[in-house]
Amino acid sequence: MDNSNSNSNSNNSHEGCYFNRLLEYTSDSVEFYPSFKNSTLFTAGTYQIEQGDTEYKERRKGRLYLFDIEKDNKVKELQSIDFNSGILDMKWTHHNNISQQYENDAPLLGVVMSRGELNVYRLNAADQEQGERRLELVCRNDVSLDPSILTLSLDWRTDNKEIVTSYSDGSLALFDVDGGAVTNRWIAHDYEAWICAYNYHNTSMVFSGGDDCKFKVWDTRTIEAEDGGRSNSSGATPIFTKRCDMGVTSIHCHPALENIVAVGSYDECVRIWDLRSMKQPLTQTDSLGGGVWRIKWSPSDNNHLVTACMGGGFHTLSSEDGTFTDLSIKSSYQGPHQSIAYGVDWSYTNSSSTDKQQYIGCCSFYDRCLSVWTP
Structure with a gap:
């Protein structure tokens, strides 16, 4: 790959766009480094199916990028890692308190792949000669029972000792990071389990969403391990099951406000749930113009979240009074993107930062477009 343009932007005439670049493969995931000190670092993931007559699993490939946002509308590529498997989701480790994000800890990056792999990376110390950061495996x-079963999403428990993963066969699994093995696996959905997430305030509670149009809440203490986690259990029973009009694609527990969970669906709506009262959501938005593939709560403002809405572009949403009985679009961004909006994330910033600028990174699929904008 020619990296000669890694410090240049292709066209920043789009309103609000800080930087954009076309990646070599189709792009689907963006994650910012969860630290106020390194708030300009972010990763991007890609998933490509090559032309050919062999099975899809033999033709999938991907590339993981590490970028750093510089001044003067420049984003520098620090590293790229190639795989014979496509990247489907990435998440950094996190804590449940926004004000205590990794000032002294070393975050880990979990990456799930189309052949069922789970890769975990650590960001190394800057090289003394070149001064650049690198991801180290x-x-x-x-973590999949079969390479034809895609690992679709993941999330970290807040103690960073366990990862939940979801799969294209509708199952969920719990992975023991220290032990290096799956400990529990169960059938959660009738079709693809598009998304899984932890409750950041209750480490035994897991959320999932699937193509069967269901949002489910699980207590992992009630799910028994079977054969070292290598076989599926169909006997697991969720605490709650809520139905949407279409498949559930995105879930994010509020990192600072206990009991608040955002859920996105192919039906183009965001629903905010209060776990203390699950009869109906606190609010449900009108159509956002496309299926809500990713939702991310803001790390600097409890009342804001950002969405990647497939055919509807990217939106920041806000609850004006903080009760989440209302939720309205605060800003929208299309920029140079001309394809399915899949990946989105906020950078970390706070009032004491020397650089108070907050960025949103986002990517779209078939046009291979990655951009950074300023909300």
Whole structure:
């Protein structure tokens, strides 16, 4: 790959766009480094199916990028890692308190792949000669029962000792990071389990959403391990099951406000749930113009979240009074994107930062477009 343009932007005439670049493969995931000190670092993930007559699993490939936002509308590529498997989701480790984000800890990056792999990376210390950061592989594990079963999403428990993963066969699994093995696996949905997430305020509670149009809440203490987690259990029973009009694609527990969970669906709506009262959501938006593939709560403002809405572009949403009985579009962004909006994330910033600028990174699929904008 020619990296000669890694410090240049292709066209920043789009309103609000800080930087944009076309990646070599189709792009689907963006994650900012969860630290106020390194708030300009972010990763991007891609998933490509090559032309050919062999099975899809033999033709999938991907690339993981590490970028750093510089001044003067420049984003520098620090690293790229190639795989014979496509990247489907990435998440950094996190804590449940926005004000205590990794000032002294070393976050880990979990990456799930189309062949069922889970890769975990650590950001190394800056090289003394070049002064650039690099991702270093900590461990690699096969967490799917079969390479034809895609690992679709992941999330970290807040103690960073466990990862939940979801799969194209509708199952969920719990992965013990220290032990390096799956400990529990169960059938959660009738079709693809598009998304899984932890409750950041209750480490035994897991959320999932699937193509069967259901949002489910699980208590992992009631799910028994079977055969070292290598077989599926159909006997697991969720605490709650809520139905949407179409498949559930995105879930994010509020990192600072206990009991508040945002859920996105192919039906183009965001629903905010209060776990203390699950009869109906606190609010449901009108159509956002496309299926809500990713939702991310803001790390600097409890009342804001951002969405990647497939055919509807990217939106920041806000609850004006903080009760989440209302939720309205605060800003929208299309920029140079001409394809399915899949990946989105906020950078970390706070009032004491020397650079108070907050960025949103986003990517779209078929046009291979990655951009950074300023909300």
